[in-house]
Amino acid sequence: MLPHTLARLSSQVGSNQLVLHYLTERDHPWLRALVDEYERGVGSRQSNLLARLKEPLAVSAPKAKQRLAVDVLQQLTDTRAKADVPPREARWAAFTAAAQNTAPRQEVLGWAAAQLGVDVASLDAALFADLRSERAASPLPEGLSPERVALEANLRLVKSWMQRARSVRITAWGNTRALVRQARLHGLICNIRRIATNSNSSISAAPALHTGLDVLPEQRAEGIELEISGPLALFRHTLIYGRALSALVPRALWCHSFELRAECETSSANAVAMLTVRSGDPLRVGRELPRYDSQLEERFAKEFCKAARDWDVIREPRPVESLGSLIFPDFELVHRRDPNRHWLLEIVGFWTPKYLEEKLRKLRAAGLENVLLCIDQERGCTDAELPKNALIVRYKRRIDVQAVLALIQPTAVTAGQGVP
Amino acid sequence: MKLLFDHGTLVLAEAPDLSRKAIPGLLWDPRVELYRAPAHRYAEVREALSSLRMPFADEVPRRNPDLTQRWQTVELRPYQQAAILAWRLADERGLVVLPTGSGKTRVAAAAMAATSAPTLCLVPTRALLNQWLAELSKLCSGPIGCLGDGRQDIHQITVATFESAFRWMPRIGNRFELLVVDEAHHFGCGVRDEALEMCVASRRLGLSATPPNGPALVRLEELLGPVVYQLGVGDLTGKWLADFDLVVLRVGLDREERARYEADHRLFAELNRQFRSLHPAGTWQELVAAASQSADGRAALRAWRRSRQLVSFTRAKAAAVRALLARHRDTKVLVFTADNAAAYAIAREHLIMPITCEIGRPERERALLAFREGKLRALVSARVLNEGIDVPEAEVAIIVGGTQGEREHVQRIGRLLRPSPGKRATVYELVTLATSEARRATERRRGLAATHARSA
Numbered sequence: 001m002l003p004h005t006l007a008r009l010s011s012q013v014g015s016n017q018l019v020l021h022y023l024t025e026r027d028h029p030w031l032r033a034l035v036d037e038y039e040r041g042v043g044s045r046q047s048n049l050l051a052r053l054k055e056p057l058a059v060s061a062p063k064a065k066q067r068l069a070v071d072v073l074q075q076l077t078d079t080r081a082k083a084d085v086p087p088r089e090a091r092w093a094a095f096t097a098a099a100q101n102t103a104p105r106q107e108v109l110g111w112a113a114a115q116l117g118v119d120v121a122s123l124d125a126a127l128f129a130d131l132r133s134e135r136a137a138s139p140l141p142e143g144l145s146p147e148r149v150a151l152e153a154n155l156r157l158v159k160s161w162m163q164r165a166r167s168v169r170i171t172a173w174g175n176t177r178a179l180v181r182q183a184r185l186h187g188l189i190c191n192i193r194r195i196a197t198n199s200n201s202s203i204s205a206a207p208a209l210h211t212g213l214d215v216l217p218e219q220r221a222e223g224i225e226l227e228i229s230g231p232l233a234l235f236r237h238t239l240i241y242g243r244a245l246s247a248l249v250p251r252a253l254w255c256h257s258f259e260l261r262a263e264c265e266t267s268s269a270n271a272v273a274m275l276t277v278r279s280g281d282p283l284r285v286g287r288e289l290p291r292y293d294s295q296l297e298e299r300f301a302k303e304f305c306k307a308a309r310d311w312d313v314i315r316e317p318r319p320v321e322s323l324g325s326l327i328f329p330d331f332e333l334v335h336r337r338d339p340n341r342h343w344l345l346e347i348v349g350f351w352t353p354k355y356l357e358e359k360l361r362k363l364r365a366a367g368l369e370n371v372l373l374c375i376d377q378e379r380g381c382t383d384a385e386l387p388k389n390a391l392i393v394r395y396k397r398r399i400d401v402q403a404v405l406a407l408i409q410p411t412a413v414t415a416g417q418g419v420p
Numbered sequence: 421m422k423l424l425f426d427h428g429t430l431v432l433a434e435a436p437d438l439s440r441k442a443i444p445g446l447l448w449d450p451r452v453e454l455y456r457a458p459a460h461r462y463a464e465v466r467e468a469l470s471s472l473r474m475p476f477a478d479e480v481p482r483r484n485p486d487l488t489q490r491w492q493t494v495e496l497r498p499y500q501q502a503a504i505l506a507w508r509l510a511d512e513r514g515l516v517v518l519p520t521g522s523g524k525t526r527v528a529a530a531a532m533a534a535t536s537a538p539t540l541c542l543v544p545t546r547a548l549l550n551q552w553l554a555e556l557s558k559l560c561s562g563p564i565g566c567l568g569d570g571r572q573d574i575h576q577i578t579v580a581t582f583e584s585a586f587r588w589m590p591r592i593g594n595r596f597e598l599l600v601v602d603e604a605h606h607f608g609c610g611v612r613d614e615a616l617e618m619c620v621a622s623r624r625l626g627l628s629a630t631p632p633n634g635p636a637l638v639r640l641e642e643l644l645g646p647v648v649y650q651l652g653v654g655d656l657t658g659k660w661l662a663d664f665d666l667v668v669l670r671v672g673l674d675r676e677e678r679a680r681y682e683a684d685h686r687l688f689a690e691l692n693r694q695f696r697s698l699h700p701a702g703t704w705q706e707l708v709a710a711a712s713q714s715a716d717g718r719a720a721l722r723a724w725r726r727s728r729q730l731v732s733f734t735r736a737k738a739a740a741v742r743a744l745l746a747r748h749r750d751t752k753v754l755v756f757t758a759d760n761a762a763a764y765a766i767a768r769e770h771l772i773m774p775i776t777c778e779i780g781r782p783e784r785e786r787a788l789l790a791f792r793e794g795k796l797r798a799l800v801s802a803r804v805l806n807e808g809i810d811v812p813e814a815e816v817a818i819i820v821g822g823t824q825g826e827r828e829h830v831q832r833i834g835r836l837l838r839p840s841p842g843k844r845a846t847v848y849e850l851v852t853l854a855t856s857e858a859r860r861a862t863e864r865r866r867g868l869a870a871t872h873a874r875s876a
Contacts, residue, residue: 088783091773096790098771099797102749108771127768131778133760187427187590189451227451231429231590232614234449235458240586240614267709 006071007160009064013266018273020157022282023065023150030061031069031146038073038140046137050074065153072153078138083126085118090126151284155249158283161275162246165262166229166237170248171195173223174256177316181293182251183228186244195223237270249277253285291315297330297347300374300399307401310336311408317344329371333408343370343408347399360390372407374399421476423465425594428618430457430465430480443468459593460643462620480620482594490561491533497660499651500527506649507531507625513645515604515626519653520807520834521661524627525552528600529559531625532577537597540621541579544603544807546781552579552602567592582612589618598623603807604644605827608636616643629807629834630827653830653837661837664845668861670853671736681730681855684723691720731852732758732821733765740850744818745770745798752791752814755800756832758821763800766820772798775805788812806831813838819849821857822864829864 012019023031034057041049053070083090093112101108106120113123128134162168172179173195183190228248230241245262252258257279266273277283292298292315301313317332335341344363348356356373363371377394393403422433432438432455438446445461448454457465462480469476496504500523503516512535518524532539541556543549546569556564556577565578567588574592599619604626607613616624626644631637641647657663673681695707702710711717745753757763760776767774773787773796784804790796792812805811806828817836822828836845851861 088780091783092786094771095773095787096795099795105769105771128764131764131776133778134764191451229451231427231449231456232458232618234429234447234451234456235445236614238614239611242611 001163002068002071002156002160004160004164006064006068007157010068010157011161013271013273016273018161018264018266018275020154020161020275021062021065022154022157023069024282025147027061027065027069027150028146030057030059030066031149033057033059034061034066034069034073035140035144035146035149038137042137042139044137046074046135047133049137068153068157069149072149072156073140075156076141076144076149076152080138082136082138083129084122085116085126087126087128087130089116090123090129094123094127148284151282154282155284158275158277158281159246159249161264162249162262163242164239164265165242165245165275166239166265166272167233168226168228168245168248168260168262170226170228170252170258170260171223172226172252172255172258175254176224176226178254179248179251180224180226182248183226183244186241186247188228188230188241188244191227193225195225237265237272239265249283250286252277253279253283255279293330296395296397296399300347300401301331303399303401304333304404308333308405312336333404335409341409343372344368345372345374345404347374348376356390370408372404374404421469421474423469423476423478423480425459425480425482425620426456428459428590428593428614430459430462430620431455432457432476436474441468441472441474443472458617459620460617463622480594481597491529491536492559492561494526494530494533494559496526496530497523499656499660500530503527503649504530504534508534510645510648512598512623512625514624514648515628515631515640515644515646517628517631517647517650519651519656519661519837520629520831521837522651522656524602524629525555528602528625528627529556531600532556532598533559535598535623537623538576538595539578539598539600540585540592540596540619541577541600542582542585542602542615543579544582544606546581547784548602549579549581582606582615586612586615589615593619596621598625599644600624601626601644604628604640605630605632605636607643608632608638608640613639613643630830653834657837660839662839662843662845664833664836664847666833666847666849666865668849668851669740670851670858671734671740672853673731673855674735677730677734681727684727684730685856687720687723688727691717727856728823729759731855731857732823733762734852737820737850737852738765738769740848741766741818741820742770744816744848745772748816749797751797751816752794752812753798753816753818754805754811754814754832754835755798755818755820756805756822757800757802758823760802762820763802766800770798772796772800775799775801777804779804803828805835811835813840815843815845817845817847819847821850825860826864826866 010021012021034053037053037057038049041052050070053073054067057066090112093115094109097112097115098105098108101111109120109123113120116123118126129136170179180190180192228245230238230244232238232240249260252260259279260275260277262275262277263272264275265271292301301315304311304313312334314332314334317329329344329346331345333343333345346359360371360373372391372393374393374395377396391407393399393407421435424431424433431449431452432446435455438455439448443455443457444464445457446455446465447457449456466478499518503518504527507514507516512531516524516527518527528541541552543552549566549568553564553566556579560577562577563573563575565573565575566580567574567578568581568584574595578592578596580588596619599616599621601607601616601624605628607616607626609632624644626640631647631650632640637647653661672678691711692707695702695710699706699710708721711721741755745755755763755766755772757766760774760778763774763776766772773791775784775787779787787796787799788811791799791814799805803824806824814836817832819829819832822832833847836847849861851858
């Protein structure tokens with residue numbers, strides 16, 4: 001994580017807005033010079049090299065940005081120690097030998113080196129070769145471009161500020177499911193609103209639908225607005241959720257478009273400013289997020305597609321609005337030739353009878369009867385505990401596709417599609 | 421109406437309109453349309469609801485798995501008994517201040533045994549986590565839970581590192597009735613405090629050798645209770661702690677060092693003078709904030725840091741360390757420095773083991789064991805040995821430099837005071853003459869004075 005003092009240096013507060021000085025294409029020339037300078041110093045003591053990189057470069061560079069980039073380079077290097085003898089072994093041999101002898105240093109090192117089968121110089125070099133402040137600088141990743149350094153630095157800058165966020169508002173379109181799931185995972189409270197179209201100017205002021213118990217999926221024509229904060233935020237300006245809020249940024253970057261506004265503490269005197277991050281900002285987008293929440297879901301989707309060629313599996317179905325809340329089943333199963341035949345499928349891991357009943361009640365209130373619940377039988381439920389008239393498939397580590405098919409098309413299963 | 425625990429807060433579900441009722445800490449949360457209160461006000465909320473004759477189902481406490489804990493009789497020294505008595509008289513809330521090596525863990529164990537309550541013990545480091553687990557296992561039958569160091573099991577008695585507690589408290593804050601906080605001075609001035617707010621335990625015991633002052637103490641009193649018992653090093657040396665001699669060695673700067681020091685010091689002194697003329701009562705933080713606004717100010721702060729670094733490990737100090745290590749060739753020696761760079765310089769020159777934050781735990785434990793067994797003769801450290809590690813017995817300490825003032829000094833000297841028959845420890849404190857370090861050294865020695873016991 002970027003030290004906050006560095007984040008502060010690369011930012012400016014004006015009219016309660018936090019302006020981040022992103023590294024852009026204009027910075028690429030000096031970033032190239034910085035990378036070259038680093039590469040020239042590979043092998044020298046890292047602390048010395050880092051001190052040198054903070055000095056003026058051949059190409060003029062803004063000082064704060066330069067320090068930010070140096071920190072990123074430091075994070076990108078391979079931190080494994082390179083020494084002829086593992087440093088821990090070197091230390092043990094040298095220091096225990098020194099405790100037992102009053103001989104001069106070189107002589108003691110000579111004994112220890114002989115014991116390890118290396119020469120004195122190698123032993124001496126290995127003594128602290130693994131310690132951050134003492135070790136030799138390692139090479140940078142091959143082909144590291146100024147652009148990558150810039151994007152990485154910008155992302156770290158945003159995340160560092162997000163660590164000081166009190167609350168966050170995100171407006172997003174597409175791929176929003178992971179965003180909400182992430183917030184929920186950290187016990188944050190999400191207030192979710194629908195937004196009519198993918199345009200900031202036409203954000204509708206629809207009433208709040210829900211307070212964060214279910215998961216919202218992506219919708220093509222509709223966006224969502226999330227207001228996210230932690231439970232304790234009601235009582236105090238707290239930074240305790242900073243880490244959780246900061247973890248939302250990589251998720252937001254995978255939405256089709258988004259705008260994130262975070263209220264960040266700028267000083268110890270409780271001053272705040274608004275940080276705004278939008279899609280299109282020069283931030284590094286990380287690896288693609290997994291499409292499924294679990295291996296169980298992934299396996300079911302694959303096996304179902306293979307076994308039931310007449311059916312489509314929709315991973316993120318449209319949300320179901322019911323009794324003032326939104327419910328998002330895990331899958332929707334739609335018959336290809338007859339789209340009127342469609343089922344919602346919900347995989348239930350941890351549950352209580354009350355939870356299940358409430359869920360079914362809401363789905364039925366929305367006029368949905370074709371709902372299938374897959375329940376983990378290792379939870380040790382009895383039939384008496386399950387809601388009446390519910391269609392249920394019990395599973396243990398794997399959902400039986402044939403059992404699902406038997407329920408959704410009891411009379412039309414062909415040999416090719418599997419037998420109930 | 422139901423009282424529930426929700427991620428480190430209390431929530432009143434199915435509640436009538438309570439806007440005109442005086443319930444401590446309770447606020448309407450429009451985000452979820454429920455009443456909410458901080459978890460640490462659990463006892464007050466319960467009491468208020470009861471006194472208002474409002475029936476409610478209390479679904480806050482959550483039981484830990486099993487298991488009856490059986491405590492052995494915890495034998496206590498007289499001052500430890502007095503500390504426990506003072507804590508109990510203060511409604512089982514408060515801070516007990518005892519010097520390093522005086523048996524604070526035992527005081528906590530006695531409190532746990534006396535209350536028989538499900539207890540969460542918070543400790544700052546993984547080393548202390550293991551030390552507490554070992555100590556409690558000796559005194560209490562049944563499993564001891566552990567959160568931290570890769571373990572995540574919860575029992576009636578559970579020990580957790582501060583970091584783990586910070587992450588876990590929203591989930592486990594309703595499982596314990598007694599909260600014990602070791603090295604409690606780490607709380608009172610930061611975001612970590614909120615971990616204590618997320619716990620419903622009304623019985624709270626803080627332990628420290630060096631309680632904070634000012635606003636941090638006020639905050640700590642709010643979270644854990646007031647100081648209910650306090651003794652200093654001077655109160656216990658001789659009988660319960662080993663006696664020690666403090667030898668202050670005053671060393672100078674050579675000509676080149678003096679020139680560098682004076683140049684840097686002058687730069688900072690001018691900044692300080694200007695700031696004091698405008699803000700005579702300004703704090704250090706305010707000075708730093710003001711100085712950071714200008715290039716000259718930032719240069720002066722850099723000069724100040726350079727001068728501090730210079731005096732913390734001068735050539736004369738290096739020579740003194742050389743002489744002292746030679747003099748105590750056959751004695752176990754701990755060397756304390758101001759920073760890791762000085763620790764490594766000493767380690768490299770004298771081939772003694774450095775114990776720093778960069779040395780991994782297994783290696784650190786191996787080194788401490790070797791030191792205990794006499795296979796290593798000396799250890800050098802900047803901060804890691806100050807607290808949070810069960811340092812093996814040593815007879816000599818060399819304090820080359822420090823950055824944390826009185827608290828650090830007391831903790832470091834406490835490392836030598838574990839008593840043994842006929843033991844008299846020696847502490848060498850190296851101070852650079854005619855520098856700002858001389859004044860700081862005088863100030864940091866104050867913490868060693870005897871303190872009169874206070875009880876609630």
